[in-house]
Amino acid sequence: AQSVTQLDSHVSVSEGTPVLLRCNYSSSYSPSLFWYVQHPNKGLQLLLKYTSAATLVKGINGFEAEFKKSETSFHLTKPSAHMSDAAEYFCVVSDRRTYKYIFGTGTRLKVLA
Amino acid sequence: SAVISQKPSRDICQRGTSLTIQCQVDSQVTMMFWYRQQPGQSLTLIATANQGSEATYESGFVIDKFPISRPNLTFSTLTVSNMSPEDSSIYLCSVVVGSEETQYFGPGTRLLVL
Numbered sequence: 632a633q634s635v636t637q638l639d640s641h642v643s644v645s646e647g648t649p650v651l652l653r654c655n656y657s658s659s660y661s662p663s664l665f666w667y668v669q670h671p672n673k674g675l676q677l678l679l680k681y682t683s684a685a686t687l688v689k690g691i692n693g694f695e696a697e698f699k700k701s702e703t704s705f706h707l708t709k710p711s712a713h714m715s716d717a718a719e720y721f722c723v724v725s726d727r728r729t730y731k732y733i734f735g736t737g738t739r740l741k742v743l744a
Numbered sequence: 745s746a747v748i749s750q751k752p753s754r755d756i757c758q759r760g761t762s763l764t765i766q767c768q769v770d771s772q773v774t775m776m777f778w779y780r781q782q783p784g785q786s787l788t789l790i791a792t793a794n795q796g797s798e799a800t801y802e803s804g805f806v807i808d809k810f811p812i813s814r815p816n817l818t819f820s821t822l823t824v825s826n827m828s829p830e831d832s833s834i835y836l837c838s839v840v841v842g843s844e845e846t847q848y849f850g851p852g853t854r855l856l857v858l
Contacts, residue, residue: 675849
C-alpha cells in the first residue's frame with residue numbers, strides 16, 4: 632500500500648527567507664511523486680513531479696524537490712519566499728498501475744512581510 | 745497537458761435536491777477522476793470515470809449517491825444526489841493524458857447545501 636505524510640500542517644516564513652515543506656512517502660515499489668499548489672479559491676496547479684529520472688527535480692516558480700529513497704522523503708524547497716507563494720501545498724504519490732493519486736493532508740504556507 | 749472546464753463553478757442548493765456537475769476536456773484523455781475536497785481538507789478520490797461503462801468507486805462512495813457518466817473521451821458528469829449539508833464541498837475532476845502519470849485538474853465546483 633502507498634501513503635504520503637506531510638509533516639507540517641502550517642508553515643510560516645518571512646518574505647525572502649527559504650521555504651521547506653516536508654513530505655515522507657511509503658510505497659512497496661518505486662513511486663512517482665508530485666507537488667501541487669492550491670491558491671485560495673483556485674484549482675490545483677502542478678509544481679513539479681518525480682517519475683524515476685533525476686532525483687533533484689526543478690519546478691515552476693523557483694521550487695524544487697529532492698527524492699531521497701534512503702529517507703523516503705520528497706521535501707519541497709525554495710530559496711527565497713515571495714508573498715505570492717502563500718497557498719496550500721499538497722504532496723502526492725501515484726499508483727503507476729491505476730494512475731490513482733493519494734494526497735497528503737496538505738501544508739498551508741504563510742509568508743510574512 | 746489539457747484544458748479542463750467545469751460547470752457550474754459554484755452553486756447553492758437545498759437539502760434533498762440533486763446537482764449534476766459537468767467536466768469537459770479540450771482533448772481526448774486516458775483517464776478521468778472525480779474528487780471531493782471538504783472544507784479545510786485534502787482531496788479524496790470519489791471514483792474513476794470509465795468511458796462507456798460504470799464508474800469504479802472508492803471505499804465510502806456509492807453509485808446511488810454519486811452517479812457518474814462518461815459517454816466519450818472528453819466529457820463526464822458527476823451527480824450529487826439527495827444532498828445534505830455534509831455534501832458541501834469542492835468537487836473536482838481530473839484527467840490523465842496519454843501514458844503520462846500526471847493528473848491535470850479542473851477549476852472545481854463549489855457546492856453549498858443549505
